[in-house]
């Protein structure tokens with residue numbers, strides 16, 4: 602699409618997206634005529650589904666479902682949400698969500714819109730979808746993709762809300778790339794300073810969406826662009842900024858979970874705010890270095906300017922699940938997995954998985970010594986070093 606026609610589309614479609622988007626300041630005009638609306642409204646409204654019914658999965662589905670209700674000419678009414686089925690006091694979680702409008706296990710106390718349909722079957726969830734939103738703990742990605750393979754046409758677009766990386770002995774891949782490679786679809790990433798329990802209660806926050814259809818992409822697909830993505834995810838309490846640095850957004854989201862574990866360690870020993878800030882400083886530098894090394898096209902500004910960068914690092918280190926796990930380990934001497942089990946009621950501390958994956962990768966490529974915080978966090982998490990020794994482990998290589 603030329604920049605002129607893209608601008609026209611932005612302006613025209615903007616007229617059917619009010620009032621939320623005009624509030625965000627991206628669309629100048631909020632005037633519209635019925636003629637314009639009927640001319641621009643897609644013949645077939647976009648169908649969106651979400652894979653994942655955990656804490657963030659359910660929260661993002663709530664956001665999308667609210668936008669589908671607000672924009673019935675642009676989006677299909679129902680939003681399928683795939684939920685990994687489990688029994689809660691003898692009842693299926695999907696049935697509880699559909700009848701009580703509440704995810705009693707992963708998002709208790711939050712009323713969900715009526716147009717969310719919890720579905721236990723993956724393939725049924727994605728049927729006829731134009732946009733699939735991936736949102737579950739990243740260790741399940743390969744298994745979910747293998748079940749979806751052959752059931753998702755290349756016309757579909759994806760957005761990954763997962764925070765993690767795909768690491769194997771050959772190197773490191775973004776999860777959005779892994780999704781693209783396995784399913785043959787274009788996939789972007791959404792990440793930011795986004796603690797689900799706050800957003801589910803409609804407390805204001807920002808997020809970053811990275812989406813980039815390669816200029817030479819000639820594949821099929823509906824026109825899911827900046828406007829449609831904003832219409833899908835933006836809410837008065839959830840402000841979206843769209844950029845094209847998928848690598849920067851993804852690496853920042855994955856690695857801040859490792860840093861948060863380490864912040865939890867020093868917090869649990871009562872070392873105070875200076876120590877926590879020191880860990881965040883070193884952590885940010887290692888995150889940027891990692892991104893420059895393995896994803897040279899990523900942009901440093903993503904780490905310093907975007908919600909997905911430094912803001913997510915701070916929020917996770919202040920109030921996320923990973924920092925709680927690290928703190929509990931320091932306070933009680935529990936192992937990482939025991940801390941996760943004791944604190945999170947089935948939710949996942951992604952930092953435990955990611956610090957192991959990053960350690961494997963960096964060891965394999967002979968660069969572990971260049972990342973003293975990641976190395977120390979792995980060693981402490983898996984029991985071969987003490988938290989008390991952390992300052993020495995960091996200063997050794999700095």
Ligand SMILES: NC(=O)c1ccc[n+]([C@@H]2O[C@H](COP(=O)([O-])OP(=O)(O)OC[C@H]3O[C@@H](n4cnc5c(N)ncnc54)[C@H](O)[C@@H]3O)[C@@H](O)[C@H]2O)c1
Pocket residue numbers: 653654655656657658659684685686707736737738739741762763764765795796797798947948949950951
């Ligand atoms: N919770 C947050 O505040 C938050 C915010 C932003 C991003 N994220 C990221 O979003 C992703 C999803 O997080 P979440 O908080 O929704 O998940 P969660 O930690 O609440 O995870 C539990 C989910 O995993 C599912 N699950 C358990 N076993 C499974 C299996 N074998 N196969 C598939 N699914 C299984 C459970 O049913 C449940 O839906 C993660 O990568 C996380 O880092 C989380």
Ligand SMILES: O=P(O)(O)OC[C@H](O)CO
Pocket residue numbers: 764793794795796797858861913916917920921922923924949950951
């Ligand atoms: O609760 P955590 O530590 O998984 O972090 C949640 C989000 O990623 C914060 O943006």
